[in-house]
Amino acid sequence: MTASSVVPANLERFPDLHPALDSQSAVAEANRCLFCYDAPCTAACPTHIDVPRFIRKIGSGNLRGSALTILDANILGLSCSRVCPVDVLCEGSCVMHRYNKKPIEIGRLQRYAIEHGKASIACPAPGDAALNVACVGGGPASLSCAAELRRHGARVTVFDNRPLPGGLNTYGVAEYKLRPTDSLREVEMIRAMGVEFRQAEIGGAIPLSQLEAEFDFIFIGVGLGAMDRLGIPGDQLPGVIDALRFIERYKTQPSFAPGRTVIVIGGGNTAIDAANAAVRLGAQDVHLFYRRTPNEMPAFPFEYDHAKIEGVRFHWLAKPIAVVEVAGRAAAVRFANTRLTGPAGDGRQTIEVIPDSEYEVACDTVIPALGQSRLTSTLHLEINGSSVAVDRPTGRTSNPKYYAGGDCVNGGREVVDAVADGKRAALGMLSNGMAKHG
Amino acid sequence: MADLSSTFAGIRSPNPFWLASGPPTNCGEQIQRAFEAGWGGAVWKTLGDPIVNVSSRYSSVDWNGQRMMGLNNIELITDRPLETNLREITEVKKRFPQHAVIASIMVDSNREAWHTIVKRCEDAGADGLELNFGCPHGMSERGMGSAVGQVPDYACMITEWVKEVARTPVLVKLTPNVTDIRMVARAAKRAGADALSAINTINSITGIDLDTLTPRPNVGGMSSHGGYCGPAVKPIALHLIQQIAADPQAVLPLSGIGGISGWREAAEFILLGCGTVQVCTAAMHHGYRIVEDMIDGLSNWMDDKGFRTIEDFRGLSVPKITEWKHLDLNYKIVARINRETCIGCDLCYIACWDGAHQCIHFDARPPAGITVTPVSRPEALRATGGPTPPARIPHVDETECVGCNLCWLVCPVENCISMAKIDTGAPPQSWAQRTEA
Ligand SMILES: Cc1cc2nc3c(=O)[nH]c(=O)nc-3n(C[C@H](O)[C@H](O)[C@H](O)COP(=O)(O)OP(=O)(O)OC[C@H]3O[C@@H](n4cnc5c(N)ncnc54)[C@H](O)[C@@H]3O)c2cc1C
Ligand SMILES: Cc1cc2nc3c(=O)[nH]c(=O)nc-3n(C[C@H](O)[C@H](O)[C@H](O)COP(=O)(O)O)c2cc1C
Ligand code: SF4
Numbered sequence: 001m002t003a004s005s006v007v008p009a010n011l012e013r014f015p016d017l018h019p020a021l022d023s024q025s026a027v028a029e030a031n032r033c034l035f036c037y038d039a040p041c042t043a044a045c046p047t048h049i050d051v052p053r054f055i056r057k058i059g060s061g062n063l064r065g066s067a068l069t070i071l072d073a074n075i076l077g078l079s080c081s082r083v084c085p086v087d088v089l090c091e092g093s094c095v096m097h098r099y100n101k102k103p104i105e106i107g108r109l110q111r112y113a114i115e116h117g118k119a120s121i122a123c124p125a126p127g128d129a130a131l132n133v134a135c136v137g138g139g140p141a142s143l144s145c146a147a148e149l150r151r152h153g154a155r156v157t158v159f160d161n162r163p164l165p166g167g168l169n170t171y172g173v174a175e176y177k178l179r180p181t182d183s184l185r186e187v188e189m190i191r192a193m194g195v196e197f198r199q200a201e202i203g204g205a206i207p208l209s210q211l212e213a214e215f216d217f218i219f220i221g222v223g224l225g226a227m228d229r230l231g232i233p234g235d236q237l238p239g240v241i242d243a244l245r246f247i248e249r250y251k252t253q254p255s256f257a258p259g260r261t262v263i264v265i266g267g268g269n270t271a272i273d274a275a276n277a278a279v280r281l282g283a284q285d286v287h288l289f290y291r292r293t294p295n296e297m298p299a300f301p302f303e304y305d306h307a308k309i310e311g312v313r314f315h316w317l318a319k320p321i322a323v324v325e326v327a328g329r330a331a332a333v334r335f336a337n338t339r340l341t342g343p344a345g346d347g348r349q350t351i352e353v354i355p356d357s358e359y360e361v362a363c364d365t366v367i368p369a370l371g372q373s374r375l376t377s378t379l380h381l382e383i384n385g386s387s388v389a390v391d392r393p394t395g396r397t398s399n400p401k402y403y404a405g406g407d408c409v410n411g412g413r414e415v416v417d418a419v420a421d422g423k424r425a426a427l428g429m430l431s432n433g434m435a436k437h438g
Numbered sequence: 439m440a441d442l443s444s445t446f447a448g449i450r451s452p453n454p455f456w457l458a459s460g461p462p463t464n465c466g467e468q469i470q471r472a473f474e475a476g477w478g479g480a481v482w483k484t485l486g487d488p489i490v491n492v493s494s495r496y497s498s499v500d501w502n503g504q505r506m507m508g509l510n511n512i513e514l515i516t517d518r519p520l521e522t523n524l525r526e527i528t529e530v531k532k533r534f535p536q537h538a539v540i541a542s543i544m545v546d547s548n549r550e551a552w553h554t555i556v557k558r559c560e561d562a563g564a565d566g567l568e569l570n571f572g573c574p575h576g577m578s579e580r581g582m583g584s585a586v587g588q589v590p591d592y593a594c595m596i597t598e599w600v601k602e603v604a605r606t607p608v609l610v611k612l613t614p615n616v617t618d619i620r621m622v623a624r625a626a627k628r629a630g631a632d633a634l635s636a637i638n639t640i641n642s643i644t645g646i647d648l649d650t651l652t653p654r655p656n657v658g659g660m661s662s663h664g665g666y667c668g669p670a671v672k673p674i675a676l677h678l679i680q681q682i683a684a685d686p687q688a689v690l691p692l693s694g695i696g697g698i699s700g701w702r703e704a705a706e707f708i709l710l711g712c713g714t715v716q717v718c719t720a721a722m723h724h725g726y727r728i729v730e731d732m733i734d735g736l737s738n739w740m741d742d743k744g745f746r747t748i749e750d751f752r753g754l755s756v757p758k759i760t761e762w763k764h765l766d767l768n769y770k771i772v773a774r775i776n777r778e779t780c781i782g783c784d785l786c787y788i789a790c791w792d793g794a795h796q797c798i799h800f801d802a803r804p805p806a807g808i809t810v811t812p813v814s815r816p817e818a819l820r821a822t823g824g825p826t827p828p829a830r831i832p833h834v835d836e837t838e839c840v841g842c843n844l845c846w847l848v849c850p851v852e853n854c855i856s857m858a859k860i861d862t863g864a865p866p867q868s869w870a871q872r873t874e875a
Binding site for chain 1: 502503781782783784785787788824825826830850851
């Protein structure tokens with residue numbers, strides 16, 4: 001697959017959720033910004049983009065300066081402008097909320113600045129004494145780590161096991177937020193900064209020991225693994241496809257269709273993304289079943305609201321018992337009703353199944369959207385719970401040759417968290433390397 | 439209901455709102471529509487020997503996303519034949535006998551020429567004459583407009599010529615492009631002028647196209663300085679009006695011009711002594727219809743204030759402007775920040791710190807440093823629209839505050855910062871009194 005083979009029909013089926021600003025409205029919106037001193041939005045952004053500064057540059061017509069202000073803090077400023085849950089990050093902290101006014105549209109202004117700023121980042125050529133770093137995984141965490149290292153003159157190779165780099169930015173994020181072509185444009189920018197990209201499975205075709213011998217440091221940015229299985233009878237039948245594979249498929253395969261009736265199982269943002277996509281791909285009825293209630297749902301409230309507008313129907317307190325087979329395919333899911341039985345030690349509501357409450361819902365496709373497994377067990381690093389344990393300010397693991405960041409460290413958060421992790425790890429390696437090289 | 443009718447230097451109009459000489463008063467058809475919309479009077483686009491204009495002619499300064507904060511033009515006087523304009527003056531007066539039609543005029547510095555045009559305009563039915571001694575571009579190169587208005591002796595001489603034959607009131611329109619506007623105003627008064635209009639446009643170059651490096655407006659790759667007007671010039675115009683209003687040797691009935699776009703500015707000019715006000719840019723920007731709210735807003739304000747006529751409040755603010763040396767040095771105010779309404783933008787903090795007297799402080803501000811994602815998800819959700827974190831709410835050290843107003847001016851929240859009067863216990867004392875003692 002190449003960048004141009006993105007599914008063309010997706011452009012129409014998944015129009016931008018937040019359309020681009022034109023220059024008049026961008027300047028008007030920029031001029032609404034109060035230019036707060038020590039601005040809370042900058043603190044709320046995990047990569048600490050100097051938000052008032054880049055917005056002021058939009059107002060002054062200095063778009064290249066604006067784009068560079070963003071990229072300086074966050075090399076994936078473009079994808080972040082489109083995928084970040086801004087309501088709980090920068091825009092959520094805007095002082096305008098307390099003044100009964102709409103927060104400044106930071107995300108859309110950020111997109112405007114980068115799309116119109118035509119900025120490129122010059123990097124020094126690696127010298128003889130340059131650090132040589134391998135980044136394992138080609139998602140946001142590694143991309144950010146690699147770019148930061150290149151800006152300081154290091155030599156960097158990114159290894160990713162997929163045909164295209166970009167991680168979930170390329171294969172996972174909802175199409176109406178970010179398209180694979182946009183993700184790949186960012187990859188190209190980072191390639192132009194002098195980062196080398198190689199497709200290879202680390203731990204498979206290339207063992208870690210080989211990297212250890214060739215590189216000064218290794219950054220682990222492998223993200224999370226495959227989706228957990230339902231673990232009920234029939235969960236491997238044709239017609240059952242987990243949310244990650246479902247999303248990847250519609251984003252990359254032109255003639256993919258989910259059928260008439262779709263059942264999504266789970267209550268996270270990925271479940272919502274899958275359900276919304278099923279609607280847009282032509283399913284007539286899309287039902288989302290969740291074991292608990294809306295209060296316990298891990299999805300962001302604005303994602304839940306969006307799904308209701310898309311036409312997804314929600315069903316609460318329902319636990320899947322089995323996938324029902326007809327003619328070798330999934331034809332229905334059997335659910336049992338549940339009730340909440342009070343918070344457990346971790347504060348989450350536990351549930352119990354209500355006896356004799358089972359019922360079946362017919363469907364063409366079942367999309368489980370449970371948690372993702374961890375890939376880190378094959379790495380010989382200290383594990384905290386099921387994630388790699390690091391020193392947060394530097395990303396350094398218990399093995400001083402290894403640094404890590406992104407979903408594999410934080411257990412699965414946002415793109416911008418992965419970018420922040422990658423950058424911090426790069427700076428950690430650079431100061432460590434500096435000490436080493438004297 | 440307030441009575442807005444006006445008698446200005448003997449010229450009557452249903453209200454004090456006149457259109458100033460310019461594109462909105464270029465022809466009779468326009469002026470008739472303006473009167474239908476509610477304007478009380480109109481000063482005709484300056485009459486004289488028809489000229490040839492260039493294109494383009496205007497440029498502007500936009501501010502903060504708003505268009506035309508200030509407008510600049512390099513247009514000359516009317517490009518229509520005098521006979522046509524005069525015929526239309528007669529038609530307008532026939533249809534609108536109660537409305538004021540003033541002929542703005544400008545000809546060569548030649549007594550006969552002035553006598554001729556004065557007579558012809560009055561014969562056509564004009565209610566008054568306005569001598570354009572203000573146009574700062576083009577015409578001034580030919581010895582007219584501000585070339586006259588900048589030399590008190592010329593202004594005096596031409597006003598005298600006009601007064602030799604005029605039967606209607608004579609207004610002299612002043613240029614602001616002088617060091618002391620009172621000198622020309624006094625000259626006009628000496629020569630017998632009946633009223634003064636101020637201001638004409640201010641010499642300006644509005645800006646330069648940073649691609650072509652040509653200043654605006656661009657006339658075939660070249661530009662020329664023009665005259666500036668619109669909302670940006672109001673403070674300058676108000677000051678010049680006050681200068682004349684407070685000078686017994688200069689003061690005459692005043693027609694205020696410069697940056698008026700609504701009833702509020704009109705009220706301000708009247709409070710500084712103007713009997714009528716004139717509008718050009720705002721009518722060019724939004725059309726004649728703006729007069730509706732000027733009439734409505736001014737009458738409502740007058741009703742609220744208990745003013746029945748324009749004369750009831752005209753000039754009331756003139757005595758409230760004095761020389762600095764008479765201000766009370768013992769009057770003291772300090773800034774106070776309302777913690778309930780503060781949104782934590784901290785603009786007052788940085789303004790006082792960098793631009794005033796370093797007396798706004800924070801009680802508790804954690805030191806900046808490397809942070810990981812600052813808040814966990816549920817907390818972040820709650821932060822949306824939550825109360826201002828105490829660490830972001832600044833306070834004023836009142837012992838150090840000099841009461842300059844800066845923080846109050848920059849605060850975006852209405853009534854969040856207030857300036858409170860402090861009783862110093864000391865009796866009022868001005869600089870003049872202090873240095874006398
Ligand atoms: C469906 C879905 C929707 C999402 N939507 C949003 C959203 O709207 N907004 C948002 O901010 N975040 C969203 N996220 C989260 C976001 O995508 C992740 O937080 C982010 O991509 C994490 O980046 P990463 O670099 O840590 O991992 P990934 O993006 O997962 O990248 C890891 C890469 O490493 C590769 N890899 C793994 N193992 C190996 C190996 N052994 N050798 C070589 N390569 C390997 C993987 O194939 C992958 O390409 C979403 C996530 C999902 C699943
Ligand atoms: C509060 C204040 C005080 C000023 N004091 C002085 C002064 O003491 N001496 C001086 O030459 N100009 C003084 N100025 C004028 C400025 O230097 C400057 O010429 C003017 O503000 C115009 O520039 P600006 O509007 O672009 O800031 C002062 C301006 C302000 C706003
Ligand atoms: S009034 Fe002036 S000196 Fe006093 S706190 Fe405000 S800015 Fe500072």
